[in-house]
Amino acid sequence: xxxxxxxxxxxxxxxxxxxxxxxxxxxxxxxxxxxxxxxxxxxxxxxxxxxxxxxxxxxxxxxxxxxxxxxxxxxxxxxxxxxxxxxxxxxxxxxxxxxxxxxxxxxxxxxxxxxxxxxxxxxxxxxxxxxxxxxxxxxxxxxxxxxxxxxxxxxxxxxxxxxxxxxxxxxxxxxxxxxxxxxxxxxxxxxxxxxxxxxxxxxxxxxxx
Amino acid sequence: xxxxxxxxxxxxxxxxxxxxxxxxxxxxxxxxxxxxxxxxxxxxxxxxxxxxxxxxxxxxxxxxxxxxxxxxxxxxxxxxxxxxxxxxxxxxxxxxxxxxxxxxxxxxxxxxxxxxxxxxxxxxxxxxxxxxxxxxxxxxxxxxxxxxxxxxxxxxxxxxxxxxxxxxxxxxxxxxxxxxxxxxxxxxxxxxxxxxxxxxxxxxxxxxx
Amino acid sequence: xxxxxxxxxxxxxxxxxxxxxxxxxxxxxxxxxxxxxxxxxxxxxxxxxxxxxxxxxxxxxxxxxxxxxxxxxxxxxxxxxxxxxxxxxxxxxxxxxxxxxxxxxxxxxxxxxxxxxxxxxxxxxxxxxxxxxxxxxxxxxxxxxxxxxxxxxxxxxxxxxxxxxxxxxxxxxxxxxxxxxxxxxxxxxxxxxxxxxxxxxxxxxxxxx
Amino acid sequence: xxxxxxxxxxxxxxxxxxxxxxxxxxxxxxxxxxxxxxxxxxxxxxxxxxxxxxxxxxxxxxxxxxxxxxxxxxxxxxxxxxxxxxxxxxxxxxxxxxxxxxxxxxxxxxxxxxxxxxxxxxxxxxxxxxxxxxxxxxxxxxxxxxxxxxxxxxxxxxxxxxxxxxxxxxxxxxxxxxxxxxxxxxxxxxxxxxxxxxxxxxxxxxxxx
DNA sequence: TATGAATGAGGTTTCATTCAT
DNA sequence: TATGAATGAAACCTCATTCAT
Numbered sequence: 001x002x003x004x005x006x007x008x009x010x011x012x013x014x015x016x017x018x019x020x021x022x023x024x025x026x027x028x029x030x031x032x033x034x035x036x037x038x039x040x041x042x043x044x045x046x047x048x049x050x051x052x053x054x055x056x057x058x059x060x061x062x063x064x065x066x067x068x069x070x071x072x073x074x075x076x077x078x079x080x081x082x083x084x085x086x087x088x089x090x091x092x093x094x095x096x097x098x099x100x101x102x103x104x105x106x107x108x109x110x111x112x113x114x115x116x117x118x119x120x121x122x123x124x125x126x127x128x129x130x131x132x133x134x135x136x137x138x139x140x141x142x143x144x145x146x147x148x149x150x151x152x153x154x155x156x157x158x159x160x161x162x163x164x165x166x167x168x169x170x171x172x173x174x175x176x177x178x179x180x181x182x183x184x185x186x187x188x189x190x191x192x193x194x195x196x197x198x199x200x201x202x203x204x205x206x207x208x209x
Numbered sequence: 210x211x212x213x214x215x216x217x218x219x220x221x222x223x224x225x226x227x228x229x230x231x232x233x234x235x236x237x238x239x240x241x242x243x244x245x246x247x248x249x250x251x252x253x254x255x256x257x258x259x260x261x262x263x264x265x266x267x268x269x270x271x272x273x274x275x276x277x278x279x280x281x282x283x284x285x286x287x288x289x290x291x292x293x294x295x296x297x298x299x300x301x302x303x304x305x306x307x308x309x310x311x312x313x314x315x316x317x318x319x320x321x322x323x324x325x326x327x328x329x330x331x332x333x334x335x336x337x338x339x340x341x342x343x344x345x346x347x348x349x350x351x352x353x354x355x356x357x358x359x360x361x362x363x364x365x366x367x368x369x370x371x372x373x374x375x376x377x378x379x380x381x382x383x384x385x386x387x388x389x390x391x392x393x394x395x396x397x398x399x400x401x402x403x404x405x406x407x408x409x410x411x412x413x414x415x416x417x418x
Numbered sequence: 419x420x421x422x423x424x425x426x427x428x429x430x431x432x433x434x435x436x437x438x439x440x441x442x443x444x445x446x447x448x449x450x451x452x453x454x455x456x457x458x459x460x461x462x463x464x465x466x467x468x469x470x471x472x473x474x475x476x477x478x479x480x481x482x483x484x485x486x487x488x489x490x491x492x493x494x495x496x497x498x499x500x501x502x503x504x505x506x507x508x509x510x511x512x513x514x515x516x517x518x519x520x521x522x523x524x525x526x527x528x529x530x531x532x533x534x535x536x537x538x539x540x541x542x543x544x545x546x547x548x549x550x551x552x553x554x555x556x557x558x559x560x561x562x563x564x565x566x567x568x569x570x571x572x573x574x575x576x577x578x579x580x581x582x583x584x585x586x587x588x589x590x591x592x593x594x595x596x597x598x599x600x601x602x603x604x605x606x607x608x609x610x611x612x613x614x615x616x617x618x619x620x621x622x623x624x625x626x627x
Numbered sequence: 628x629x630x631x632x633x634x635x636x637x638x639x640x641x642x643x644x645x646x647x648x649x650x651x652x653x654x655x656x657x658x659x660x661x662x663x664x665x666x667x668x669x670x671x672x673x674x675x676x677x678x679x680x681x682x683x684x685x686x687x688x689x690x691x692x693x694x695x696x697x698x699x700x701x702x703x704x705x706x707x708x709x710x711x712x713x714x715x716x717x718x719x720x721x722x723x724x725x726x727x728x729x730x731x732x733x734x735x736x737x738x739x740x741x742x743x744x745x746x747x748x749x750x751x752x753x754x755x756x757x758x759x760x761x762x763x764x765x766x767x768x769x770x771x772x773x774x775x776x777x778x779x780x781x782x783x784x785x786x787x788x789x790x791x792x793x794x795x796x797x798x799x800x801x802x803x804x805x806x807x808x809x810x811x812x813x814x815x816x817x818x819x820x821x822x823x824x825x826x827x828x829x830x831x832x833x834x835x836x
Numbered sequence: 837t838a839t840g841a842a843t844g845a846g847g848t849t850t851c852a853t854t855c856a857t
Numbered sequence: 858t859a860t861g862a863a864t865g866a867a868a869c870c871t872c873a874t875t876c877a878t
Binding site: 032112113128131132135158159162163165166168169170171172173174176177178180181184185190193194197198200201202203204205206 | 241321322337340341344367371372374375377378379380381382383385386387389390393394399402403406407409410411412413414415
């Protein structure tokens with residue numbers, strides 16, 4: 001391992017440390033209330049250093065979303081070529097969704113919230129492209145499975161993209177809705193069962209008679 | 210009409226003007242990027258005047274949400290006692306959702322975004338209570354219908370509250386997801402068909418075999 | 419009584435009502451924290467009306483000081499020509515001071531605080547003149563008595579103006595100091611005994627051996 | 628001298644620069660009319676920088692008072708154990724008072740004005756505690772000397788705390804009164820002789836026959 | 837590469853004062 | 858004379874970002 005490489009690795013490690021600190025702070029405070037200073041301090045770095053690794057606050061935040069989106073996408077993709085029935089595949093999607101939610105619920109919530117006009121408009125083209133890339137990767141995988149189901153006559157005939165949207169939207173909706181209910185009413189987190197129920201209904205609904 | 214009444218009416222009109230201006234600005238900019246100055250200027254008023262009608266920025270924003278939530282709640286409630294089948298009732302819910310979305314999509318989106326930790330924590334108790342009130346009103350109505358379906362043996366037996374959550378979450382999810390897709394990919398707005406599809410699937414899924 | 423006169427009287431009555439309301443508000447809130455709106459509301463008038471009677475907030479406040487100063491001055495003056503010893507006269511001053519303090523401690527405190535650069539600079543010449551007039555009236559009376567004491571050989575020979583300043587300053591000092599101690603330590607109001615003690619010391623100190 | 632130490636010193640120097648600028652501005656304008664912007668500009672800094680050194684305007688102002696109060700307290704304390712008569716000690720108090728006044732009359736005036744309801748209520752508990760600490764330190768020292776005088780039979784028997792209050796109040800009163808007279812009548816500053824006179828009277832008055 | 841002190845634009849909010857009715 | 862809605866200037870304060878070291 002040459003010096004170059006070691007440096008590269010060191011740099012990547014530092015980047016991850018910042019991301020970890022940022023994740024914690026954004027989770028607790030939300031995007032606007034989180035301050036670069038607090039993130040820096042949690043990463044045991046100075047504010048200025050953050051800007052050596054990320055262009056600005058926005059991109060630091062979005063990097064987190066991209067990370068989780070990339071992970072989600074790759075997990076989703078793994079399902080496509082498995083040797084199981086399409087219904088089971090959709091069931092696996094549900095499990096992936098649940099796992100990712102449980103792995104880092106707050107950033108996932110942020111991810112879904114992020115995708116609103118306010119935040120989206122300020123992103124650099126580069127970051128935007130990455131966001132799209134990972135987002136569509138997951139989406140394509142879902143579409144493929146839905147299509148498979150339709151082709152095999154297992155699912156009702158319908159537009160596969162739209163069906164994929166429904167699955168994805170339901171995921172986002174349950175996560176956000178349950179989160180907000182929890183905040184409003186001090187209830188406990190019941191994303192998992194709600195997600196299960198929603199997907200069971202949809203899978204049932206998907207089936208061709 | 211006495212002077213008192215005319216003044217009252219004038220005041221209400223002015224309030225509505227501010228709300229309209231705020232709606233436009235918040236829709237385009239989001240809560241944080243919107244400025245009171247811009248809202249005031251759009252309403253052709255001075256910044257100070259806004260504070261005669263709303264305690265602060267937060268409350269101005271939340272008023273918009275409460276308005277639409279109240280409307281949504283009352284429309285949803287109307288469905289409960291109609292003399293139609295439960296499946297049709299759920300279909301009507303879907304229609305109400307679509308109508309409300311079409312009436313004011315941007316504030317609805319804001320409403321769903323609003324309900325995240327960051328924003329929710331700063332609301333006054335009073336506003337919070339109203340938010341809860343209207344929110345739970347709609348929710349209760351949905352629960353009632355789901356329950357009716359289960360009791361009549363038309364819907365699968367399951368926890369009615371959870372089923373209502375699924376419906377509501379799906380609504381929120383579709384609205385947010387389609388909105389973000391639109392922003393990301395410059396696509397056109399296809400909330401309506403997606404909502405239709407999602408509800409059709411769920412209604413089908415809901416049915417007892 | 420003609421119409422003119424009645425109007426005049428009515429106007430004066432209204433002015434007094436405003437002053438009364440202002441006194442209450444300024445006493446509780448202090449000059450800066452008091453708002454014209456609150457004063458107006460306490461006087462059961464609208465903010466605009468206040469400006470028909472007083473040029474601005476500053477002058478409304480100063481009017482209160484002038485009132486109490488005028489009262490203080492006239493009470494002090496009454497002492498001068500009484501048929502009693504000079505020591506007794508100084509004792510009477512003390513009593514007048516105590517009475518005025520007890521009549522309206524908060525405005526008196528405000529009066530002493532008022533006389534600092536911040537406030538004093540913004541007064542109109544006219545108000546300034548009145549302030550001086552009443553202030554010097556009281557002062558002159560005290561000087562006269564001190565002088566009488568010196569002339570009669572009862573008091574130590576010293577500059578009468580300076581001695582008058584000491585008396586007056588002691589009054590202000592005790593009032594302010596006790597007030598601030600009360601605020602800092604939640605103690606009770608002990609202006610009266612402190613004032614008695616201070617004057618007893620000074621009267622004793624004043625005596626020629 | 629290490630880097631740490633140099634930085635520390637540099638920081639302290641900057642703090643003092645700000646305090647100096649603030650002192651000037653507060654002296655001329657008073658607390659409310661002074662603006663952070665003006666203070667910053669006088670210190671040749673940007674407004675934001677002030678907030679790196681002081682939490683807010685209030686605390687910047689109070690820091691000035693605490694500084695002078697601390698100085699005053701320590702000077703007063705030095706008098707207590709000196710090997711001189713109690714009368715001389717009280718005379719020394721007077722000298723300390725005069726010195727402190729001459730060192731920084733404007734902040735001293737502000738200090739006495741500060742201690743009024745309006746300002747006092749907004750202080751943080753921490754600052755309040757410091758204020759009390761230094762204030763009571765000076766006060767205790769005075770009480771001790773007065774007590775010594777009474778115990779030795781040199782002073783009239785009376786409540787030492789009350790006597791200390793009189794001394795302190797006279798100090799505050801003379802300073803404020805003379806200041807306001809100066810402002811009202813454009814007279815010159817005669818705090819020093821007035822203070823001398825007042826204390827001579829009081830010392831004489833204090834003596835047991 | 838890392839620091840962290842300094843920046844300064846910009847936002848929210850208050851409230852004395854005005855003026856059309 | 859009285860109103861009170863509207864004004865708008867101005868203040869405090871925050872914090873993402875920069876840059877000299």
